[in-house]
Amino acid sequence: MQTNDREVVLEAEGLAKSFGGNAVLTDVNFKLHRGEVVLLQGANGSGKTTLLNILTGNLKPDGGTMRKSATLGRTWQDVRLFASQTLSDNIATATPKQPGENPLKALFLAWKARREERRNAAEVADILAKMGLADRSAVFGSNAKIAEAKFVAMVRAIRVGAKVLFLDEPLAGLDHAETETVLTTLRALVKKYGLTLVVIEHALNIPKILQIATTVWTLKDGKLSVGTADTADEAAGGELRTWLKSLAAGGALIETGLPGGAHLTIATRQADAQPVLAVTNYKVNRGARPVIAEPISFALKEGDIAILEAPNGWGKSTLLESIAGLVPAVAGKVELQGEDVTALPVWKRARKGLRLNRAAGTLFTQATVQENARLNHVTEPILPALSSRKAGSLSGGESRRLSFEAVLNNPEAKILMLDEPFQALDITESARVRRSLSNSQKTILVTVPRGRYI
């Protein structure tokens, strides 16, 4: 792909941002040239979304400057179409400088405003037709399918007149065919409108974006460097698999592929174990948006340790939250120890021994560490050195440690679901987590993102 190193459309110097003492970005510098397609990569928590929010004006940086010479547009990870508007209205709203947007003109120059609006609608209809969505133009945003929603979101951003587009995980949640369509469309849009793209994507989808990318930016330790792409490291996945194998009675693992590119690996530790958690033909939506669209089934026996690896955007957190009862299922059932709990509220499922440890927000920040342990029914002291500190004042690492120890040592928790417990941990801490899990006799389900973990 040609890189037109002509003008600089966006540049930044020394951008920095911290959240509550945690420095996410320390010194970000870059020059973005017209026509580039940039892949912005970095580990979870490296600050990609923060940088995106700063560049698009949603967040103020703590320091540094930026300069732009073109209109910026963005798409969102969760798409964010306007639910009450049709697909064509979603795009039509984006058109800048409509006379009908000025209430005085809408009232006193109504003829002119309406004529402009008709012209706008005709152009939008044309755009939708060219994308093959002519028959979907009257569908409401809340009912849009995920792939067409992503198209409309991109076109909406372009319609504003944006020449620089920030795409936040555009390929998340798409299947193979849809991904190909999105990539082809992106290529065509870049050519047609002379766009500059900055794409954030995760490991699994990076090779696909590389088909159209001209440059790669990596965010690490708060700094940005231009370089080559890291492709998904399949070999690293082997480490967790080896560990699981060592735990399995008989050394054999049960491996199941799940729709959407996910993989479930189960190690059975107890002989003659009984099933304790069974999920059958399960589908989940977030509001009107399908997350787990194809039915999923799996079962865990007592003492099993299982790893669910899936790409970002697949719906790992949503699935776990739904099994716990926070998000209602569209179809299927959940059984705990043979009993159907699908209709039970969250706390009743928890009383039967099911425990979800979410990826974030699990602590009681106003209570002390000791009180957090008490609320988790844990009697032995956790992190005794910090026992009277308020949980909200702990560092990120200490918080995760507290959360993990609390759920592991909770005597009432028999079936644990841990959402990304290895996230942002270094080698020593990961090993410690693995050791604690091995030592625990409970039934454990762990999620990890596909392709990037230690």
Added chain:
Amino acid sequence: MPAPASVGMERLCRNEDRGAIVQILFNGLCNGALIALLAMAFVVVYLPTKVFYIALAGIYVLAAYLTKQLMAWGLPWPVAVVGALAAGIGVSLLCDLLNHRPLERKRSSMGAHMISSLGSYMILVQVVALVWGNDPQVLKTGIGGVLRAGGLVMAHSQIAALLVSLLLVAVFFSWLKCSDLGLRFRGLADNPVEMELLGYDTDNLRTLAFGISGFLGSAAGILNAYDLGFDPNIGMSAVMLAIVATIIGGRGTFIGPVIGGLLLGIVRSQVVWHASARWQDAITFFILAVFLLCRPNGIVGGERRLEANE
């Protein structure tokens, strides 16, 4: 909405040349104690459930009328008070059961809960007006006794308001800090989703919140009725003051509203002394506006968060 008895208070104050400052401070403290009590009743529901408990205004008024009615039926005043408190708790639990539990099941928004509570408030106040009429009433016969200490004049009703409020606040906070149930209550206020995930019956904890609120709100209503008198419409202005106190003090904590209430009471009495009773409300809401703009998290809450992002 001028407070009629403040005029009497004015006269009482102006007659004391020396110690006027102390007198005004005392008056402010007593008024503030009642505002603090009602503010605590409001925040006891708001923090764990995020519900704008406007129906509290109806309970505040109902308690006063019930006390008077029970005394009119010949019951001694302690029995009447206990009866009114029990009724207040009962009505509050009903509000939870009929208004808020079903909405919570549907995971409704804050706006829906508030509108529902508004509806209950309307029903409660109209019932009171239907049964007992719209005329202003008093709980005590005559002016009531006073205690003099030095140059300070303390009405019995004021002392009662101050002492009872502080006592209730103290009991509540020690319950919060020291008991298991109090810890769970704090947990609910802190992270309600996590409480559910840990297997606690959050429905019952929320009902507990409404019960405590009904109790505290009724107590505030009775104390206020004893001090200043009442009519069916005083509830709304009382709750608005409580909400202002909550914001000024800090709506993310239980102690914030108490501090806000005491401060507000003192400031309002100063306004009555230096200007006139007419301007109390305007000044009150001016202060609210200032806090909302510059320090929305209140005195206790700390610096304003940068960028409210979704």
Added chain:
Amino acid sequence: MNYVFHLLIYFGVYAILAMGLNLVVGYCGLLTLAHAGYFAVGAYAYALGTLAWGMDSISALLLAFAAGGVLSLLTSLPTWRLKGDYFVMASMAVQVLIYSAAYNWVNSEAPLGSLSNLTNGPFGIAGVSRPVIFGCKLTSLGAMAAYSLIVAAICMGVCHLLQTAPWGRTLKCMRDDELATKNLGKNVQLLKVQSLSVACALAAVAGAIYASYTSYIDPSLASMDQSILLLSMIFVGGMGNLKGPLAGAAILLLIPEVLRFMNIPDAVAAEIRVMLYGLMLVLIVRFKPEGVAGDYKVN
């Protein structure tokens, strides 16, 4: 027949109020408790205009309109920083402010309409006369009814034009997702200021019609109870479209009639009416959040 005219006059007034509030709550998603304040602003502006400042009816009506529009800034400027329940509280503050001004801006020694006695305080303003349109004074009820309905129809036309224009569409987008709308380059703050301007100006016009009919106004027009009643009107009727507010206005009007029909004595009718409203609010929010005829659910 006279009684029907009386109802029609009130229907016009309530319809205008409901349409304005629909714009704020149903299109902008802002829950406001200050709307009755602007109703009062309009009533007082019209009364002072015709009685104290020697204006004719049409100019006084326009004065009311302008006063409502300009004072709407009290409510719209806080939206720059405040969201959700913080905004509700700010609107409560505005309501109290307007009520306080109406109640306290009085000086019995000064003439009405002067700087020290703008509102005549709790005594209210009496003797507001019927409007004089093109030289005719609208003394008959029929003429007043026509006047009220015509103004209401004009307001409805204005709302319809605005809501079906791109402006209304952008408002709905802002209500759905303010951040995404902002990222499309739309000035969401300006949108809120504009819609509140229109809504409050409309409320003021309703107040002017009311004042010219009832001939006596006092600060109770701006009370919190009135604001709550207005809110319940649009919640029961429904929001987000054109017929919801009209349904709300009709229901608010018809309930006392139904009560009278059921022979409920007038002494308790007022309380029963408000009680019914409260009950309807609770039931609507629980079972039919989009109201009787509306599009938008507060959820």
